[in-house]
Amino acid sequence: MTIKVGDKLPAVTFKHLGPDGMGEITTDDLFAGKKAVLFALPGAFTPTCSSKHVPGFMSHAGALEDKGIETIVCLSVNDPFVMAAWAKDLGSGDTVTMVADGNGDFTRAVGLELDGRGFGLGERSQRYAMVVDNGAVTKLAVEDGPGLDVSSAENILAGL
Numbered sequence: 001m002t003i004k005v006g007d008k009l010p011a012v013t014f015k016h017l018g019p020d021g022m023g024e025i026t027t028d029d030l031f032a033g034k035k036a037v038l039f040a041l042p043g044a045f046t047p048t049c050s051s052k053h054v055p056g057f058m059s060h061a062g063a064l065e066d067k068g069i070e071t072i073v074c075l076s077v078n079d080p081f082v083m084a085a086w087a088k089d090l091g092s093g094d095t096v097t098m099v100a101d102g103n104g105d106f107t108r109a110v111g112l113e114l115d116g117r118g119f120g121l122g123e124r125s126q127r128y129a130m131v132v133d134n135g136a137v138t139k140l141a142v143e144d145g146p147g148l149d150v151s152s153a154e155n156i157l158a159g160l
Helices: 027-031 047-059 061-066 080-090 105-109 153-158
Strands: 013-018 021-026 035-041 071-076 097-100 113-115 123-125 128-133 136-142
Touching: 013 080, 013 097, 021 027, 027 035, 027 071, 035 047, 035 153, 047 061, 047 071, 047 080, 047 153, 061 153, 071 123, 080 097, 105 123, 128 153, 136 153
Parallel strands: 035 071, 071 097
Antiparallel strands: 013 021, 035 128, 113 123, 128 136
């Protein structure tokens, strides 16, 4: 069943590669007591994800903060090493927290998985964005096909 507005995020622990090496970060660490944007995408280093989705949230981070967003999280079904390399390549720094859902546990728990086997990608995440307030979803924008529209930083910002 797909997560919907009003639902709490599932409790999941992610592997995260930070300055001190491999560690863990939980959904509570990321979202408890905060207003945040979580956006997910099919894969690191993929064209739309790298040229539009992440850069959009990076460039609108200040405006999102002005609207009360404290944390911006990018999630992909990739491993933490890939997500760390991608963050470095994009120069996302502390602006966007890159989170690896390596086994797709969170993605399946929110019902937003994507079967990318036809493209040689395996199981991935659909492209979406949500606003989360203290762990509860207050806005959800899921793309209904390829491309970037409803889950863009501009669309999320306009809805705040």
